[in-house]
Amino acid sequence: MLSYIAITMSSPPPLPDPVRLTVRTSSGSYTIEIAPESSRRLSALLDAAGVPARRFVVSTQTVWRFHGERLQGVTAEDPILIPDGERFKHLATVGRIYDALIRAGADRASAIVAVSGGVTGDVAGFAAATYLRGIPVVQVPTTLLAQVDSAVGGKVGVNHPLGKNLIGAFHPPATVVIDPELLATLPRREFRAGLYEVVKYGVIASRPLFDLTSQNLAALFARDASALLPVVAESCRIKAAIVEQDERETGVRRTLNFGHTAGHALEAVTKYRRFRHGEAIGYGMLAASALAAARGVFPEADRAELASLITKMGPLPAVADLSAAEVVEATKRDKKVIAGRLHFVLPAAIGSTTIVGDVTLEELTEALVGIGLKG
Numbered sequence: 001m002l003s004y005i006a007i008t009m010s011s012p013p014p015l016p017d018p019v020r021l022t023v024r025t026s027s028g029s030y031t032i033e034i035a036p037e038s039s040r041r042l043s044a045l046l047d048a049a050g051v052p053a054r055r056f057v058v059s060t061q062t063v064w065r066f067h068g069e070r071l072q073g074v075t076a077e078d079p080i081l082i083p084d085g086e087r088f089k090h091l092a093t094v095g096r097i098y099d100a101l102i103r104a105g106a107d108r109a110s111a112i113v114a115v116s117g118g119v120t121g122d123v124a125g126f127a128a129a130t131y132l133r134g135i136p137v138v139q140v141p142t143t144l145l146a147q148v149d150s151a152v153g154g155k156v157g158v159n160h161p162l163g164k165n166l167i168g169a170f171h172p173p174a175t176v177v178i179d180p181e182l183l184a185t186l187p188r189r190e191f192r193a194g195l196y197e198v199v200k201y202g203v204i205a206s207r208p209l210f211d212l213t214s215q216n217l218a219a220l221f222a223r224d225a226s227a228l229l230p231v232v233a234e235s236c237r238i239k240a241a242i243v244e245q246d247e248r249e250t251g252v253r254r255t256l257n258f259g260h261t262a263g264h265a266l267e268a269v270t271k272y273r274r275f276r277h278g279e280a281i282g283y284g285m286l287a288a289s290a291l292a293a294a295r296g297v298f299p300e301a302d303r304a305e306l307a308s309l310i311t312k313m314g315p316l317p318a319v320a321d322l323s324a325a326e327v328v329e330a331t332k333r334d335k336k337v338i339a340g341r342l343h344f345v346l347p348a349a350i351g352s353t354t355i356v357g358d359v360t361l362e363e364l365t366e367a368l369v370g371i372g373l374k375g
């Protein structure tokens with residue numbers, strides 16, 4: 001008997017359409033190009049954006065090993081590879097970038113191209129902000145967190161032994177080039193950490209983004225470009241719109257801190273070792289929404305929906321051994337307490353927030369216990 005095996009040659013799905021955003025700043029404007037394979041067209045994109053022709057790539061061993069090849073043509077200069085990780089986000093690493101630039105004779109007609117996650121983007125951006133009183137920086141973010149958050153907005157800087165991000169500048173990028181394909185090599189935990197910030201944007205400003213994320217979790221984790229592109233683009237659009245209204249964080253930009261009061265405190269009490277930043281924000285959003293629901297300003301159905309999405313995204317490091325009182329103490333050190341009351345970004349619905357100045361320490365303690373900390 002003859003049997004036939006049908007082989008269907010399926011063609012790869014079409015690439016999603018590129019998205020280009022423009023961000024206005026007090027010193028001009030820049031574009032964010034979000035497109036699959038944009039990193040392969042980097043030279044042309046930088047030429048089009050008017051980036052000076054002498055370009056110095058700043059990256060890390062890890063990122064360069066995975067993606068250096070596709071970026072070979074960007075510059076004739078050797079890449080400046082700096083050590084990776086938050087513990088190297090300090091002035092000595094900036095010094096290494098200065099050394100390399102000076103040795104190569106980089107002048108005011110030179111630019112830095114940061115190809116990296118948020119740590120190196122912040123460090124390279126700070127080097128660019130200060131070298132010869134400022135040369136252009138291009139951000140080519142390679143983590144989800146950097147693509148949706150740190151590469152947009154112009155904040156650059158480093159840590160000091162006494163605190164995070166204490167030394168910095170506002171130095172908006174000359175342009176931002178986002179290639180979702182670079183995320184294919186990102187460890188799942190790092191990817192998830194960035195996705196909590198996406199959820200944050202959904203809660204503060206966009207019910208459609210929240211739904212898009214929650215309905216496409218599997219495709220997002222599979223790094224499917226057609227699922228990633230709209231989610232990254234909408235996140236950048238929200239951050240850019242907020243930053244445009246409030247470049248120097250005096251008002252509306254504070255809404256971006258949703259989930260960050262408790263989140264920063266959780267990071268601090270665990271000495272920045274237990275959580276990826278986004279994971280701490282996952283808990284911070286749960287705490288803020290529990291607090292808002294207890295006050296009756298956030299519908300219970302929305303609170304449950306947010307909690308269910310965060311749970312669905314995957315496991316978070318344990319918090320059962322952490323004392324709520326200690327975490328509340330840490331928020332005080334974060335200078336957010338005025339006369340025993342906390343400033344807090346609370347969700348009002350999925351898609352909008354309200355900023356209040358009267359959260360009591362007891363309310364926060366109760367919310368933290370509610371999400372699993374020790375009473």
Ligand SMILES: NC(=O)c1ccc[n+]([C@@H]2O[C@H](COP(=O)([O-])OP(=O)(O)OC[C@H]3O[C@@H](n4cnc5c(N)ncnc54)[C@H](O)[C@@H]3O)[C@@H](O)[C@H]2O)c1
Pocket residue numbers: 060062063066084085086089116117118119120122142143144145146149150151152153154155156165182183184185186187190277
């Ligand atoms: N400037 C801002 O507005 C702003 C906003 C948010 C966060 N930040 C800063 O961002 C930093 C965190 O950034 P992050 O989460 O990107 O961390 P990160 O830069 O440390 O990157 C995380 C890890 O992913 C690896 N990696 C990066 N790209 C990869 C890729 N494509 N494939 C495989 N591995 C890859 C890195 O080597 C690193 O080990 C913090 O220092 C934070 O303060 C800044």
Ligand SMILES: [Zn+2]
Pocket residue numbers: 197260277281
């Ligand atoms: Zn954050």
